[in-house]
Amino acid sequence: MPSLDTLLAFLGISVLITLVPGPDNLMVIGQSLARGRRAGLAFGLGCASGCLTHIAWATLGVAALVRASAGLFAAFKLAGAAWLLWLGIQALRSGGTLPPAAGTPPRPWQRDLARGFVANALNPKVGLFFLAFLPQFADPARGSVSLQMLLLGLVFAAQTVVIFGAMAVAAGSIGRLLARRPRLGPWLDRLCGLLFIGLAVRLVSDDL
16 A cells, blocks of 8 residues: 555645646536535535546556547547537526525535536546556555555545535635626526536647
8 A cells, every 4th residue: 555655745746736727626616606505516526426437447447448549539538528518508508597595495416416427527638647647656566556546546536525625615605695696697607608618629629
């Protein structure tokens, strides 16, 4: 198993990576602003759960196979971009859904959880990141490399839950203040929709 020093170094770098503005944390913030902290927390938890699929792929070496096949990699990119595009269109078509008022049943959190999971799991760049990142902290002299990568991946996912949760709570609080101005509702949804569409375009157009 990795040493304590290795785990602490890995955790510090993981926190910095998670804090850097990227698709996942931007989507968590966007969902929290537009639909409240509950939706943002669920979406963030979904993103962190999606990381587990990439961790498993990297541990088993599947991500290496995807990287080796240009066609398969392109298919994953297009699938992820299509999902983000669909989320963006849905947000643009919304009439403006700010955090629900008192007495109004909120949207089932499972929907936001599933959206976050799919958005992360269909992003092949995340899988390639783990494939390149995790082995750097695994030492064959300390036991099974696969088990070390699995443990490191779980540490990464755990800190992601904490950071995304804090982002969702903060953005959700701002969203509640904005909810006092109902006219901002459609604009928040449009902003969130444009964010999703922009991320879809970026995923397709990036030279990987």
